[in-house]
Amino acid sequence: MVGVFDLFRIGVGPSSSHTVGPMRAAGSFVQALADAGSIRDVASIEVELFGSLAATGRGHGTFTAILLGLEGQDPQTLMPEVAQSSLDRIESTGSIQLPGGSKVPLGVDDIRLFPKIVFDRHSNALRLTARDVNGSVMCAETYFSVGGGFVVREGEAVAGDDQDEECSLPYPFGTGAELIEVCEREEMSISAVMLANELATRSETEVRSGILQLWEVMQACAHSAMNRSGVLPGGLEVRRRAPDLRQRLEQQDEERNPRYWQEWVSLIALAVNEENATGGRVVTAPTNGAAGIIPAVLYYVANYAEDVAGGSQEVIDDAIVRFFLAAAAIGALIKEHASISGAEVGCQGEVGAAAAMAAAGLAEVLGGTPRQVENAAEIAMEHSLGLTCDPIGGLVQIPCIERNAIGAVKAISAGRMALWGDGIHHVSFDQVIATMRETGRDMSSKYKETATGGLAISVGVNVVEC
Ligand code: SF4
Known part of the structure; x- marks a missing residue:
């Protein structure tokens, strides 16, 4: 797995x-x-x-x-x-x-x-x-x-x-339905099942420190972008927005009022993707084009999630670790049954997959049952179906950077919406992944990271190669 x-x-x-x-x-x-x-x-x-x-x-x-x-x-x-x-x-x-x-x-x-x-x-x-x-x-x-x-x-x-490594896992699962069945039979959360499987190849300390290192790199990535102004490389002359937005938000929201959560979440997503567009150091989550969504939702967890925000560093770190593990369970199912490649299934496989993973991570941290967590991933993916990949100038800038901000907000909505219900829903996550795979198969190659359709041709650009 x-x-x-x-x-x-x-x-x-x-x-x-x-x-x-x-x-x-x-x-x-x-x-x-x-x-x-x-x-x-x-x-x-x-x-x-x-x-x-x-x-x-x-x-x-x-x-x-x-x-x-x-x-x-x-x-x-x-x-x-x-x-x-x-x-x-x-x-x-x-x-x-x-x-x-x-x-x-x-x-x-x-x-x-x-x-x-x-x-x-x-x-x-x-x-x-x-x-x-x-x-x-x-x-x-x-x-x-x-x-x-x-x-x-x-x-x-x-x-x-x-x-690389052939090992037997204590709780193998091949589908979302099997994952829920394992969780309910063993009375474990999705993150606990993933952790038990990870322990087949590394110690708990290694898992925890490895995840927290990923989170550190994500934060450093956003921080780096928020301190760089000017335009992004590549010739499109796309202006970096993260430094100005941060400055404005710091003035507007000195007290850190929760009503500004959406602006802060969007800022983190924009910043990570601006850094990515610069060729900076990022964490693939699960891809680089969609690298801003999970850090942005993690930022939301650390700063706004009930029972986490305002807690001790240990409480926040625990939540971060559980988030990564639940998100990885969902990402593994998408990779196994569909794709996380924009060149194969369009942007639904990148931004859609990241939003589904982030929604699941958030629902897990907010105390969702395995069925609610699966539902969160399903909602985020269902409403990403058909998303095409049409980057202007073949650069990972437009529509990619803003799309990450929208994807992060969507993931938070999906995670919270899933918690309103009891996890019973019409479309299963397995069905939505199968639909994503089929939609990707039917999608014209113009919309699969070739920059020959959609925005890539509707918007006239004169990219100076550099
Ligand atoms: S539009 Fe294409 S290049 Fe941009 S994030 Fe989506 S899949 Fe990646």
Whole structure:
């Protein structure tokens, strides 16, 4: 089963499928060459991108992510300033430095693009080919970046991480109905079931500290954006709004009146996504494009949720941990039965999935029963069905940044609405995920992260490539 640390990872912006995944694929490619003892013999590397990666890769930072991955950089540990200095060096020398190997001539303009070639397995495909000094192929691999930073190598059934550890879980579940059945049979909450399953691979201290570290990175990400003014990179000239909004709110809401919750929640979502658009350090939640929703709803939990806000640090930390665990249970079901990739099912798989996860996390923290938590996720996902992915200029800015703010408010409404009832509802979460998958299947490829439909073509832009 996909766990909490698969769905939430520290990475770099602006996209989990187009930046983090390709960087990890490139890293795994050079690692394989190093493991085979042949990295020193590599004289050239060819990079080919297909489908959505080729169509929107430039705006999504795919090209530079691959170059950094080939240099052995890991999105989990890469700091933005290191990335920038490496990219400056690559640009000035026209070559990359393979880890433990030689310098190989390769730059952004050498990457070959095939936007019209779409593989059956997934539309985010990349092929890497290493050659020796005689031009003979040493290694050639095709990878699919399937969303949320997950990568599948051609020939593999599942993402590499999913097959890392074979272990038996105390409370396995494959559907939302099974999850509720386990919770009710064992008289456990959804977060308690997820925690018990996580303990199959790590200690409780590791789970707790790992989750709190994710929360820390989320807060640092929002904080960083609130201190940066100007326009976002990429050429769209989108003005950063987070610093002004924070300043205005601090003046307007000195007493921290609860009636301003929506403004603060929206601010956090906007800030995280502005940082993501800058290529900053973010937590995929479950993707980068939708990275602002969960931090914004967590902010709501820490500052406005009854029985949590105003409590001790321990009370707040407990709530944060339970939120992550419940959200991960929902994210795992979406990933398993539909998709968290905008290139596969449109934005319903990114912002829709994040809203469903956040709604579930909130309902859990507010004391919801497993049925109410499932209902919260269902409401948020039901009202995200059909959401298309049409980023203007192929950049993760418009509509993505504002969409996260709207998604966070929707998640809070869904979480609270679920608590009004007793968890009995007409459409099950399993049915809504199946509907999301089918809707994504029927959706034209114009609306699946190719920037060839919707707002991406209705709004005339003149993006200066940078
Ligand atoms: S529209 Fe949604 S799915 Fe597409 S890039 Fe933006 S956030 Fe991601």
